[in-house]
Amino acid sequence: DGGITQSPKYLFRKEGQNVTLSCEQNLNHDAMYWYRQDPGQGLRLIYYSQIVNDFQKGDIAEGYSVSREKKESFPLTVTSAQKNPTAFYLCASSTTGQTRVHEQYFGPGTRLTVT
Amino acid sequence: GNSVTQMEGPVTLSEEAFLTINCTYTATGYPSLFWYVQYPGEGLQLLLKATKADDKGSNKGFEATYRKETTSFHLEKGSVQVSDSAVYFCALRDSGGYQKVTFGTGTKLQVIP
Numbered sequence: 001d002g003g004i005t006q007s008p009k010y011l012f013r014k015e016g017q018n019v020t021l022s023c024e025q026n027l028n029h030d031a032m033y034w035y036r037q038d039p040g041q042g043l044r045l046i047y048y049s050q051i052v053n054d055f056q057k058g059d060i061a062e063g064y065s066v067s068r069e070k071k072e073s074f075p076l077t078v079t080s081a082q083k084n085p086t087a088f089y090l091c092a093s094s095t096t097g098q099t100r101v102h103e104q105y106f107g108p109g110t111r112l113t114v115t
Numbered sequence: 116g117n118s119v120t121q122m123e124g125p126v127t128l129s130e131e132a133f134l135t136i137n138c139t140y141t142a143t144g145y146p147s148l149f150w151y152v153q154y155p156g157e158g159l160q161l162l163l164k165a166t167k168a169d170d171k172g173s174n175k176g177f178e179a180t181y182r183k184e185t186t187s188f189h190l191e192k193g194s195v196q197v198s199d200s201a202v203y204f205c206a207l208r209d210s211g212g213y214q215k216v217t218f219g220t221g222t223k224l225q226v227i228p
Contacts, residue, residue: 043159043218102208103149
């Protein structure tokens with residue numbers, strides 16, 4: 001079955017440590033996205049990538065970094081510079097281009113807790 | 116910039132009741148509109164979509180009509196079930212080159228037997 005996998009589902013870290021969240025898709029989508037979800041705030045875009053080896057900052061990129069070395073993979077690193085990293089992180093992917101609507105498909109999410 | 120406004124939750128309904136979740140938007144151009152559903156501890160799933168004015172999206176008994184004159188995309192279902200309990204997100208995707216998606220804050224629906 002095609003889809004998006006995120007691992008792990010739950011992640012615990014000590015303050016001051018960097019942590020990397022995994023996101024893999026086998027949908028052959030060009031675009032991938034990382035969102036952060038906090039209670040009552042909907043989804044906020046962290047980073048997005050429309051093609052391999054290229055990515056752009058979203059609305060809340062400070063304290064995060066990404067890479068896009070393969071079409072299937074878009075890992076997110078939460079650095080120690082992120083002041084409030086505890087949240088639910090969602091990865092998504094979509095097709096691209098101008099000629100049709102490109103709905104996003106989401107992974108199951110990773111809940112990160114930093115203490 | 117673009118924005119999406121949803122009604123505050125939680126919305127609590129008895130099984131078989133009629134559901135409406137209001138969604139209004141602000142956008143330039145001609146956005147596409149979506150409803151996503153999120154079950155506890157899971158990611159978002161696309162529920163339905165509409166790409167132009169007067170389009171009606173429908174899926175699993177849910178419907179929403181793209182109303183450009185009122186900039187609205189209200190979600191409706193004629194008879195809710197306990198299994199519909201979830202958080203519902205309204206979203207729009209603009210027609211620009213990147214096609215950024217803007218999400219509402221979500222409306223939690225609780226259906227009681």
